Amino acid sequence: MRRNKEAKQKKPDPRNYSDFEVRTDLAVEEQERFPGDGGEISGVSLRKWRESHSDIRMTEVKILDEHGAGIMGKPVGTYLTLEADVLAKKDESYHEEVSAELAGYLRTLIRQMTGKRETKLNILAVGLGNQDVTPDALGPKVLSHLQMTRHLQAEYGNEFCKKHNLPVLSGIAPGVMAQTGMETAEILKGIIQETKPDLLIVVDALAARSIRRLGTTIQLTDTGIHPGSGVGNHRKSLTRESLGIPVLAVGVPTVVGAAAIVYDTVDAMTGTLEKNRATCGLGTYVEGLDPEEQYLLIRELLAPEFGNLYVTPPDIDERIRSLSYTISEAIHEAVFPEDKE
Structure with a gap:
C-alpha cells in the first residue's frame, strides 16, 4: 500500500512543462x-x-x-x-x-x-x-x-x-x-x-x-x-x-517519438469520438485538456507498452x-x- 502511495506521488504534474x-x-x-x-x-x-x-x-x-x-x-x-x-x-x-x-x-x-x-x-x-x-x-x-x-x-x-x-x-x-x-x-x-x-x-x-x-x-x-x-x-x-x-x-530529422506521432492525431481522434454517441463524452474530455496535458496523457498510456520509443x-x-x-x-x-x- 505504501509503495503504491509513493508511486502515485511521483506521477508527473501536468503543470510542470518539462515533464511533457x-x-x-x-x-x-x-x-x-x-x-x-x-x-x-x-x-x-x-x-x-x-x-x-x-x-x-x-x-x-x-x-x-x-x-x-x-x-x-x-x-x-x-x-x-x-x-x-x-x-x-x-x-x-x-x-x-x-x-x-x-x-x-x-x-x-x-x-x-x-x-x-x-x-x-x-x-x-x-x-x-x-x-x-x-x-x-x-x-x-x-x-x-x-x-x-x-x-x-x-x-x-x-x-x-x-x-x-x-x-x-x-x-x-x-x-x-x-x-x-x-x-x-x-x-x-x-x-x-x-x-x-x-x-x-x-x-x-x-x-x-x-x-x-x-x-x-x-x-x-x-x-x-x-x-x-x-x-x-x-x-x-x-x-x-x-x-x-x-x-x-x-x-536532418530521422526519428520521431511514438508519443509525438499519437499527439499529432489527437485532433482527428477527438473529432471521431465526438461523432459517436457512445464516446462523445470522452472526446469532450480529451478536447478540454490543454496541449501539454494531452501529450502527458498519451505518453502515460504508451509508456507501459512502448517505453521511450522512437520511430524511423x-x-x-x-x-x-x-x-x-x-x-x-x-x-x-x-x-x-x-x-x-
Missing part, C-alpha cells in the same frame, strides 16, 4: 507551437518563402535575444530550414537541385560566421553519430563522401591550397561515447588545438515532432549543436562558446544513403571554387 515536452531539434517546429503564424513571438523573427524554380520551401527563424531563447528553448542565432518532399523519393542524381540550393545557404552562413570567403578557410567537417545504427549514421556517411584537402599541404607544402584557391578541408567521425568512452567535445577540443581550423561544419541526425519531416527537412544553424538532445540523451554542446571557433550545424521510416537505409550524397555535394559546392560566381 514533445522533443524536437527543429526550430521551425518550436515556432509552430505558438498561435498565429509564429511571427508574433517576442524576441523571435520569422520569414518564409518558396524557391520560384522548385518545390523547395524555406523558413528562417531568428532568435534575437535571451527572451526569445527562453520561449523557444534554443540558443540565440539563425535557424534555416529547407523542406523538400522530393527528398523522400529515389533520384539517381541525388537531388542535385536541393544540393545547389543548400550550397548557397551554406556559403552565405559561412561568410557571415567567419567574415571570410570559404576558399580562405581551414575547415573541419565533423560527422556525428553511430555509423552502425542506420538512423544515426547520417554524419559518418556524409563525411565518407567528402573530398579532403588538408593532407595536400603536408605533401606539397603549406601554400598548395592557397595557390590553387582551395579550402583546407579535414574531417573526423568521432563515433559516440559508448564506442570511445569520450565526449565528442573532448575529442574535438584536442583536434582543434592541433589543426587550428577556422570553422567547424557539423553534420548530425536529429529528432522531429512531425513524421512528415523525416528525411525531407534539412536544418542549418549558426548556433552549433547539442548532440542527443532531441531524444533526451544530452551530451556536451558543440558551440563557439565551448570549442572557441564558429560551429555551423547541418541536421521503413526505407531509412535508402534515405540515409541518398541524403548523405545530397549534403556532401552541397558542402563541396559551398566550399570549393568550381561553378561559383
